[in-house]
Amino acid sequence: MNGLSLAFSEAFSLLAGFDHRVAEIVLLSLQVSGLAVLFGTLIGLPLGACLGVGRFPGRQVLVVLLNGCMGLPSVVVGVVVYLILSRSGPLGEFGLLYSATAMVIAQTFLVVPLMAAIARQVVEDAWRDYEEELTAMRFRWFDSVRVLLHDCRHSLMVAVLAGLGRAMSEVGAVMIVGGNIDRSTRVMTTAIALETSKGDLPLAIALGTVLLGVILLLNAVAYVLRQWATRRYA
């Protein structure tokens, strides 16, 4: 019990003292996951919305595939991205393996299906409501997608948050393609795993606390935004 108390006490000392090691890892984590979610937003939300509105042969197969990919094991994604980026892989010549860019790519692969699947459901529900109105106004389906993405923007925050949660808590893929290299590709999750295995609990606890704090803060911001939107748009 004493050891645990000591570990927590040291962890909070690290946080209170703005330990540069902790700060470096946190910053890289936020950069990698932030970029992955940004790409996920740019790719996943329109993709999901197109599936929600479009009616074409094979759509249902795509929806099932997309839903299946929501639970894609991160280590599998890690291995696939590893194979693509490794020296003998199709993108090997760019030398991206064991870099932050590789980690962004891997996390983007992870969050796109999740964000697209949530967006598909949100937009499809909205499309049921608006289909007649928008069709009567002569909106083409692609323009309807744009209208609905804007109209569902507050609900789609759930998709962005889910993507962020997945990206930030993910360890397998970034470990494989990033290599967990100190001061280069070490992010919060990989650092926590490493420091725990080494027995350096204070750093692991400090990083875990920051990780939880970031996720709670983002959820709180999203909650406040949704409350505001509900009041503003009834």
Added chain:
Amino acid sequence: MFPLRVSDLRWHAAGRAVLDGLSLELGGEGITILLGPNGAGKSVFLRTLCGLLEPDAGHIDWGGAARPEFGVAMVFQQPKMLRDSLLGNVELALRPLKVPAAERQARARAVLERVGLLHRARDSARSLSGGERQRLALARAWVTRPRLLLLDEPTASLDPSSVEAIERIVREIRTEGTRILMTTHNLGQATRLADDVVFIDAGRVCEHAPVQRFFARPASPAARLYIQGELPWRMAF
């Protein structure tokens, strides 16, 4: 677009003929009220005219031309509004017409003024009452300057003052040369608004007559029974 000739229109749902050989001819002016019991096919007919439903058989002749891409607008019984301001919702209808943004706003503001909602232009459309929402829906259709306006029971479930406001707007739209085709179950409203009445039953037109003659001497037994059943409603003449 006119004369609009509908010939032998058929549409089935779940094995039932909703439109069963509906034929009708409409000139280019005035307000035509579609009357008929629930399930007669009135709303389905409006939806086929609007292009929301493809008929199983039959033909619609738009004054000898192809179906126009624009120029037909529809207001639904329960219009859906985007999570946006009143202005944003009205401007929305002008986007498919490729109207420049500055003109969109000017036209939207002008039409909001005419339906008495300009003072709430920046409010959320979803905060409106049922009557205001229906006025906004009319504004959204009106702003496109349609040649044909389809109204599917626009005053259902509204209080008398809201009904009066809607009727005033419908008359104003008509005076600008828009042809109006409207369904209602309110016979008093039909007498106040209509130039002619089309009575539909079981997916067919039973009678098409000028409004006064229709209510004074309905030619079809179905129309006679329908009117008798609704006699407590106040007539305008």
